Amino acid sequence: MYNRGKYKPTDKMSDLICGNYNSLQVLSRFELPLGFGDQTVQEVCDSFHVDWNTFLAVVNFISEENSRVADDFEGLSVVSLMNYLKQAHHYFLEFQLPSIRCKLNEAIQPAAGDKVAVLIMKYFDSYTEEVRKHMDYEDKHVFRYVEKLLAGERSDGFHITQYARRHDQVEQKLKELKNIIIKYYPANVNNNLLNSVLFDIFCCEDDLISHCEIEDYLFVPIVRRLEEGEK
Structure with missing residues (x-):
């Protein structure tokens, strides 16, 4: 059973959110609504049939920035973590990037x-398309492969290590876009609005980095264990 890290199953969910507001994204991607009163993390997760071990593993992984390599996967749910990642994809593609x-x-x-403004919009659209292709590949191939593994079906043509090797960091272009705006876009615009969207881009960049690391350091290892017959 996973019980490592700053946050515990007996902590109040409200204290967890107030102590680390980034956990709001985790809450949303596990499809846990607000309005949980003084219930503990375990009580809230149990109420909505969410695996609290996996929820806490993700929350603690994100909050412990100096300890990015997880080494304890006991009790984590492949299905629950995969559903979390699917919801994250939906959030990026259908809400955050369009916004x-x-x-x-x-x-x-x-x-x-x-020309600079046109270039920025073209660059952003190109970046969004790259992210969409990356996440569509995961949704249509990687996650389906894992679902077949869970159903007892083996595949000789694919292993999770291949996914790990091709998992390039999709946040790189976002850094480049951010730098183009900061360095080259003229200052005679609505600075408040432009600064606000830059802040959103910084947050999106951090969120994508965290998302990729959860895939690399939590999802890939537990699927590898599944491939090896360790459940």
Whole structure:
């Protein structure tokens, strides 16, 4: 049973959220609603049939920035973690990136002749498409492979280590976009709005890094154990 890290199953869920607001994203991706009163982490998770071991593993992994390599996977649920990752994909592709695009477009208002603004929007759209392809591959191939493993079906053509090798860090282009805006976009725009969208891009970048690390350091190892027959 996973019981390592700062947060414990007996902690109040409200204290966890107030002590680490990044946990709101985890809460959402495990499909846990607000309004849980003084219930503990375990009580809230049990109420909504969420594996609290896996929930705490993700929360503690994100909160313990100086300890990014997990080594205790006892009691973690492959299904629960995979559902979390699927919900994260939905959030990035259907909410966060479209929201940033809308806000960015309003902030720079690309017009004919404004080459930098047009370049920024094209770059952002290219980046979004790259993220979509990356996450679609995971949804359609990696997760289906894992679902077959859970059903007892073995595949000779794919192993989770292949996924780990091709798992390039999709946040790199976001760093480049951020630098283009900071270094080259003219200052005669609505600075409050532009600074606000830059803040959103920084947050998105951090969120994507964390997401990729959860895949690399939690998901891949427990699937590898599944491949080896350790459940």
